[in-house]
Amino acid sequence: MLFNSIPFLVFLPVVFILYWYLSNKKLKYQNLLLLIASYVFYGWWSWKFLILLALSTLLDYLYGFGVGSKSRKKARFFLWLSIANNLGILGVFKYYNFFAEQFQTAFEAIGIHTHPIILQIALPVGISFYTFHGMSYVFDIFRGERRPITNFVEYAVFVCFFPLLVAGPIERANHLLPQIQNKRVFSYSQASEGLRLMLWGMFKKVIIADGLAITVNDIFNNYSTLSAGTLIMGAIGFSFQIYCDFSGYSEIALGTAKLFGFELLSNFKFPYFSRDIAEFWRRWHVSLSSWFKDYLYIPLGGSKLGKAKAVRNTFIIFLVSGFWHGASWNFITWGAIHAAGFLPLLLLNRNRQHTKEIVAFDRKLPNMKELMQMLGTFAFVTFAWIFFRIHDIKVAIDFCKRIIVNAFHDPLQFVHKPGGLMVLYYIIPLILADWWIRRNERVIRPTPYRILNWAIAIVMAIFIINTFFTYLDKQPSSFIYFEF
Incomplete structure (x- = not known):
């Protein structure tokens, strides 16, 4: 179901x-x-x-x-x-x-x-x-x-x-x-929090993720004929599609559990606001990352047996994590890319520099250094998602090569409007919403105005219900992580 x-x-x-x-x-x-x-x-x-x-x-x-x-x-x-x-x-x-x-x-x-x-x-x-x-x-x-x-x-x-x-x-x-x-x-406040989480999670899946999927699928399916800018928009679109699809599921799950008096483990903690790859993996699919850490990484010796063993154990964790997602070389490659991104932080002892609060926890906006760190981390993660999205590694490499080659052959293309800009209509509001609630992933932080809160909830519900009944005669789109 x-x-x-x-x-x-x-x-x-x-x-x-x-x-x-x-x-x-x-x-x-x-x-x-x-x-x-x-x-x-x-x-x-x-x-x-x-x-x-x-x-x-x-x-x-x-x-x-x-x-x-x-x-x-x-x-x-x-x-x-x-x-x-x-x-x-x-x-x-x-x-x-x-x-x-x-x-x-x-x-x-x-x-x-x-x-x-x-x-x-x-x-x-x-x-x-x-x-x-x-x-x-x-x-x-x-x-x-x-x-x-x-x-x-x-x-x-x-x-x-x-x-x-x-x-x-x-x-x-x-x-x-x-x-x-x-x-x-039964707790009314817990149930209310659960309903808000479910509404937000459903909106992220039904409206944002499924909406992005239309443009993303079109770009990836026709990548060989598209400009570098359009391919970049497709890759960015998929980054947010898979995030909204999977985190949306997790929020519906957490919210549903709250209705029955249970508190489940958090699974997503605004990973695209991470300042490095290590922080990303403390915020993305948290329950899986911590499972591998506790039941595989630490039993292997963790980082207590010297740098060489720590590097070995890190690569094992990331490769196994990639293979967990599916029996295909592209997932293993995806895990290896993340291991390579994590390795410099491990060698420089900087893999635990962002373990506490989310970026700009006590401020309204990040500083320039934090902004550049977030953008760099997101760019790396988006590059890796290409290999996650495309099962044929040769095709994934060709996708990346076309971005680079097309950009060098025709740098003026970036002056013109690229295709796929539709993804921004979904992404920008999502980023603003996530930034507003970033201090606590388990509670959807309301605005100070009760009427505005109700208005936002009603509009979201209308969009979701309209989508449900528009595609009533079709099979609902499955969640991406059901494949794993």
Whole structure:
């Protein structure tokens, strides 16, 4: 079920009413309702993949008891069993065909012809997210940070709570499970914050991201005939398209969870206001970045084993992060580009210089140095997004080459208006809005004028509703991160 669909607009209020009706009953009934609702939400795509989700959930629930054993040998055995199970699921559904094709190419290069079996199966939605939920649970038990949970329903809700099930944020057992196990009390202020987040997230997806997609797709599909300025506008447009698409989903997820009395982890903290690549990765897809840091980077030794090991671990993290996004060389290349951008900061010990407040936290505007840092970081990130957007690396390189070659051959083209300027109509208002609310990503900061707040909300709602009914006979556009 898509957030930006008519079925969800019916599903959510029904579950909300039943959920709070049960608040006077036992907590287990509320959790059972959430589990059933989550399975319905997920099964809306394909009921057959519910079996995979339920099996994955059950196995990690059972492994948890083994990992919690006092015998470290037994605990380590079940930990590796869980890792093998989760990576095995990902390997079969997400990575098998990629490796089969790579082995075929490698053997053919030395004159050996093979005919590997290629699996004709769809990628289950959200598989990369719910497998990481399960692994984080058993990792935390192994590290002694929590005990195995005995109530299966509570654990299952942690894995597949419907707001975060298919595209995150990637939750931690120590953060979400206590909320599931304790009684929730309806809070009007929390619900109001949730509705504002949902409205803003829906606007970013339905109006901005989907609006940008029209121009962006046209530019990328016809790049070989366009000017350098137009290609640059296309790349910038995609940067904001993927940001609004994914952060919009995360804000709808956070807002929906608030309606049910839950506080999920933040996933985006205004990443395009970052002053360097290190800060960008502390603000972009935060739940994934922190997951890799805690469960891969630190166990590998982090930065405590010397610069050489720190460089090695950094490249491993970025390459794995790229591969997590998809079984394709372009994603690995995208990760390598970010690793190369991060490396100078690491070597100069400047990778943690922006770890606290967002830029110009106590000022209305950034200074010139901060502005140039933000623009430079955004330019680098936008360049990397080209390789994320185009699956064929040769085509991605040609896209970049055409920008450079066209610019040198015809520098006067920048005097003329480039194509793709339509993206600015979406981007500029978004930047202004994000700058206004940049101090807290979890709360949509209202203006001092109540009437203006209501007017803005009503206008946004009208735009969203109009879009819903305009394309009522068409399939709603999916979220980009559903592919991963």
